[in-house]
Amino acid sequence: MKKANATISSFARTASIVLMLTAVTATVSAAQTFTTLVNFDRTNGANPAASLIQGTDGNFYGTTYGGGANGNGTVFQITPAGTLTTLHSFDLTDGASLAGALVQGTDGNFYGTTSTGGATFSGTVFKITPGGTLTTLYSFCSQLGCPDGESPEAGLAQGTDGNFYGTTSGGGANKWGTAFKITPGGTLTTLYTFCSQSGCTDGAAPYGGLVQGTDGNFYGTTSRGSGTNLTGTVFKITPAGTLTTLYSFCSQSGCPDGSLPTAALVQGTDGNFYGTTSRGGANNSGTVFKITPGGTLTTLYSFCSQSACTDGGTPYEELVQGADGNFYGMTNSGGASGLGTVFEITLAGTLTTLHSFGGADGSLPSAGLVQAANGKFYGTTEQGGTSSNCGSGCGTVFSLELGQGGSAVTLSRTSLAFAKQVINTTSAAKNITVTNSGNVPVMFSGVTTSGNFAVSANTCAGSLAVGKKCKIGVVFTPTQLGPLTGTLTISDDAANSPQTVALSGTGVVPVTLTPESATYPTRTVGTTSPAKTFTLTNSQNITLDDIAIGTTGDFAVSGTSCTTSLPAKGKCKISVTFTPTATGTRTGQLSVSNNASNSPQTASLTGTGK
Secondary structure (H helix, E strand, C coil), X not given: CCCCCCCCCHHHHHHCCCCCCCCCCCXXXXXXXXXXXXXXXXXXXECCCCCCEECCCCCXXXXXXXXXXXXXXXXXXXXXXXXXXXXXXXXXXXXXXXXXXXEECCCCCEEEEECECCCCCCCEEEEECCCCCEXXXXXXXXXXXXXXXXXXXCCCEECCCCCEEEEECEECCXXXXXXXEECCCCCEEEEEECCCCHHHCCCECCCCCCEECCCCCEEEEECECCHHHCCCEEEEECCCCCEEEEEECCCCCCCCCCECCCCCCEECCCCCEEEEECECCCCCCCEEEEECXXXXXXXXXXXXXXXXXXXXXXXXXXXXXXXXXXXXXEECEECCCCECEEEEECCCCCEEEXXXXXXXXXXXXXXXXXXCCCCCEEEEECECCCCCCCCCCCCEEEEEECCHHHCCEEECCCEEECCCEECCCCCCCEEEEEEECCCCCEEEEEEEECCCEEEEEECCCCEXXXXXXXXXXXXXXXXXXXXXXXXXXXXXXXXXXXXXXXXXXXXXXXXXXXXXXXXXXXXXXXXXXXXXXEEEEECCCCCECCCEEEECCCEEEEEECCCCCECCCCEEEEEEEECCCCCEEEEEEEEEECCCCCCCEEEEXXXXXC
């Protein structure tokens, strides 16, 4: 329905002929889990031709090209577990034949396009709430001669300015499509009309949508144009509408660089753009390519490079970059049964076929994938499935879970030892860094502590992408004296969950006087002994004030470094001598008073006179 079956031009239809090829083997890892979530049956929609998106509520939202209550397509919601709800069935007056993906706006609503229907039967832009209330924002071909465009085949992209940007595959001043901007309220501005240059060197018939690059400009593809070959372009367009053609396909003899791109681009984490062509390449079955923002193109892979095209062919839709840095996509043909594939491709161009469709599990996918927060990939097939209401099947929604054996979490340390801490006070935080060292995203389910320890900060919530880090802060609040232990437990869906960190610390009183006792040697009555030294320690995080030192019995302070205050974590010395006034055992006490909660601190003193 989308791309392959669009009715805008016979050229596009011809280019979409599916190569039904005899299969040999499927290259699917046993560690992967493919699950069919929904079989469309016309009543709940038919022939989904667009990628899904995951909403902020965690559910997925998508469209079907046909089916529904009126046979003109639907907008649906589906939970990650596979429960589908039809949010709206189009009735032609409000649109029909949905070929583009939805986008969730910053206001929480979803925005999309229909390729036909509406006031002039030339397609629409619409808004739909998560609850299913639809508003038609614009009907194309509202102007005489359709200079505003017609038949949008792709979804929208919301720009950083809050407006939405998109393309139409037809209409415009030259009848070869447009690039447009539309406000959330429905005011449309035509930014560019394709085929404005002689020979359509600026491109024509854009079937893919736009993507806003990190430089603020928009990037896209046209399926036709580029001079005598008419095989498509990659272009850049400013938000104001200035267009630059970055690359013209089939620039090389035999088109090994690809032709007929029908998909939007995606900007990789390396700043380059990645995309597909549905034809061309070494085997005329399409390519995966990389192109710099300046226009230097590299063909990463030519499909149908394996015997009987078991690696797939004719990719119609955009790629998605996974959390592991690789790209993922689907082909509309080829594979073990000739009905399309799901593939992974590295940035260097190494391709792996992850799944070959066989019919009952779906066939002829013409949309892209989306990787959900749980790490699984979700997608649609335009045909196939188990419903008999559409001949070859009405299409499916599926999930693909890659092998989880590579999931792992690494901790920066496995133990945290806190310094001595005054009871009933809280220490400074110590941090643990958590790294996703596996090859799939990790979903956290909880972070807990035991004993006299608590989590003070935590960025390890939700999903953590491959190679990314998060931090957990832990504090120590002793409620009793002496050594104390506890455990930090991190729970997630990694293979080595839960991860634990041993916690330890010691609870102490606010101020101590050591040693707690002292015994002096026997001394002749009336003579003074050498001094014994005592240490006053302030374990608090605040200054100790109002210090006063005193002794009782035959003992006296002979010197001290203590003043009336002692800084936080500070120490001072007190020297005490013994001068017996009588024979026999003599006792006394050194006492230090202050504003600490355990004041006064004391040490017992003993000596013998002779």
